[in-house]
Amino acid sequence: MIGLQITQLTLRAGTRAATRVLVADLTQSFAPGEMWCVAGPNGAGKTTLIAAMAGVSKTASNAISLDGRALSAWGASELARRRALMPQATHDAFSATVLDTVMLNRFPHLTGWGWESDADRAAAHAALDMLGLAEFASRDVLSLSGGERQRVALAATLCQNAPLLLLDEPLAHLDVHHQIDCLEALRGWVGSKQRSVIFSCHDLNLARRFATHALLLDGAGHTHAGPVRDVLTPERAGAAFGYPLTLIQQDGHEALVPVMRSTSP
Amino acid sequence: MNAQRAFMVWTVLGLAALAVFVASLALGSIAVSPLRVMQALASRSTDVIDEIVLSLRLPRALGGFAAGALLGMAGALLQVLLRNPLAEPYVLGVSGGAAAFALAAMLFSLSWWSVDVAAFAGAFLSILLVLGLARRELWRGEPQDTSPRLLLTGAVIAAGWGALITLMLAVAPESRLRGMVFWLTGDLNGVSMPWTALIALVIALIAIVPAAPQLNILLRGDVAAEALGVRVVQLRVRVYLVASLAAAAAVTTAGTIGFIGLVVPHVLRLAFGNDQRMLLPASALAGGLAVMGADLIARTVIAPAQLPVGVITALIGVPVFLWMLLRRAP
Numbered sequence: 001m002i003g004l005q006i007t008q009l010t011l012r013a014g015t016r017a018a019t020r021v022l023v024a025d026l027t028q029s030f031a032p033g034e035m036w037c038v039a040g041p042n043g044a045g046k047t048t049l050i051a052a053m054a055g056v057s058k059t060a061s062n063a064i065s066l067d068g069r070a071l072s073a074w075g076a077s078e079l080a081r082r083r084a085l086m087p088q089a090t091h092d093a094f095s096a097t098v099l100d101t102v103m104l105n106r107f108p109h110l111t112g113w114g115w116e117s118d119a120d121r122a123a124a125h126a127a128l129d130m131l132g133l134a135e136f137a138s139r140d141v142l143s144l145s146g147g148e149r150q151r152v153a154l155a156a157t158l159c160q161n162a163p164l165l166l167l168d169e170p171l172a173h174l175d176v177h178h179q180i181d182c183l184e185a186l187r188g189w190v191g192s193k194q195r196s197v198i199f200s201c202h203d204l205n206l207a208r209r210f211a212t213h214a215l216l217l218d219g220a221g222h223t224h225a226g227p228v229r230d231v232l233t234p235e236r237a238g239a240a241f242g243y244p245l246t247l248i249q250q251d252g253h254e255a256l257v258p259v260m261r262s263t264s265p
Numbered sequence: 266m267n268a269q270r271a272f273m274v275w276t277v278l279g280l281a282a283l284a285v286f287v288a289s290l291a292l293g294s295i296a297v298s299p300l301r302v303m304q305a306l307a308s309r310s311t312d313v314i315d316e317i318v319l320s321l322r323l324p325r326a327l328g329g330f331a332a333g334a335l336l337g338m339a340g341a342l343l344q345v346l347l348r349n350p351l352a353e354p355y356v357l358g359v360s361g362g363a364a365a366f367a368l369a370a371m372l373f374s375l376s377w378w379s380v381d382v383a384a385f386a387g388a389f390l391s392i393l394l395v396l397g398l399a400r401r402e403l404w405r406g407e408p409q410d411t412s413p414r415l416l417l418t419g420a421v422i423a424a425g426w427g428a429l430i431t432l433m434l435a436v437a438p439e440s441r442l443r444g445m446v447f448w449l450t451g452d453l454n455g456v457s458m459p460w461t462a463l464i465a466l467v468i469a470l471i472a473i474v475p476a477a478p479q480l481n482i483l484l485r486g487d488v489a490a491e492a493l494g495v496r497v498v499q500l501r502v503r504v505y506l507v508a509s510l511a512a513a514a515a516v517t518t519a520g521t522i523g524f525i526g527l528v529v530p531h532v533l534r535l536a537f538g539n540d541q542r543m544l545l546p547a548s549a550l551a552g553g554l555a556v557m558g559a560d561l562i563a564r565t566v567i568a569p570a571q572l573p574v575g576v577i578t579a580l581i582g583v584p585v586f587l588w589m590l591l592r593r594a595p
Contacts, residue, residue: 079494091485115268
């Protein structure tokens, strides 16, 4: 089958002495054309799960398969052409142009002596265009703001040209306008093609608006997965985050908001 | 950066190195014309000038080039491995180990070749020590961003060697002190066998230049690199070993010449950008060029007396580097 399949996956956090189960016995498939939001409180295992889905964690790679083949059976660069991972943080120790930084993600496509071709350059420019970063191409990455850096990292992930994107908090540091621009760009990118996006996100309302499905972690091993409006409900999300939520509606818009506490403690 | 531009950088640096090489053979107590230098290199005659060029100046120039090239490349590699612009070939204690052992050999007035052997043994011991102590950082199965612990392990070991070196300088008899201080600042006097360092340079370049695209990615973080198909753990060990052994070979040849490994990669970065595919060969060429040039100055500026080459590299390098750095400031 095409897509990502997780079978009886258990993820733990911590050292051998004190382990905590993040995800217990998760079985779930992620099909092309879907846009998944992974939600949950801090430390619930979103990053660990996304890294595991990318095959970065060797211990989990047998329980996860892509296109019917266990991640551990994929070659490293073959896998890098099939799925791209955007980590929560990237390093910029030395100055480099935005274009060169984005083009690093063409690595799995390089041949010969390891220099980029015109096609690689074109892919990088296309990714920058898609996120409205065209005029940033020759800027120094060290001169960018946190949000701009985040969009550059997303452009880099897109230019890897892999049909499955795994994005760890792609919207962090972005203002509301750019959050929506990025999500719209991703939705357009998934389009009708055989592509899918799995991203973690703390904004449940943006997730309800743009994701097709959601996977909710509660940090104690329990998970809920399904169509986004069935999972990110006031009851389930409120229980997972440990704070009561309510759904309010106005003029066809709806929003999950935290319940007002009636009395001060 | 593309291949054409990198070739241009390498060509310019290579030609400059060639010019300094010829100047190193031509200039000195007896000035020789470049044409005569070519003759000396080509023919096998044995008059005084041939003797000076071939057995005094040639090994010194080649040794200086090899040592500088090894240091430049090792510096560029360690700055990538530790993701730290302040890293240089000596930061992980390689030179400290070499110096402590070399000074001990000098203290017990062993022969010159045993000083070389001791220096390499000390460097190698230091490399093994860091590998052993930081094995969890270098060899961790799952990629994590671990550089600070490796850097701290190396820095503490370097500090330990530093204490031993000071101790030996404190107890050394007057007569040996001058030789020991020259060795510590870096000295090309008496380099007679530059071939080992040149061979080490070729091996190091062959071992690491093909991995340059992976090194560009390693700079973005371990998880990002792993996700792009780079085997981070193997790459890290490979970079550490190549950089440390290169530094060990350089120190064994020429003592602890400072500043080249820190500054040469930065000057090239400021001028041409931080693409390791261009930078690693360019750092080797520019490092060799810089040490050869500095040694030419060191032995001609107050001839017939000679200065330690390390003093010249620092005296010229500091203002040049500061100028390049501050010129770029916003």
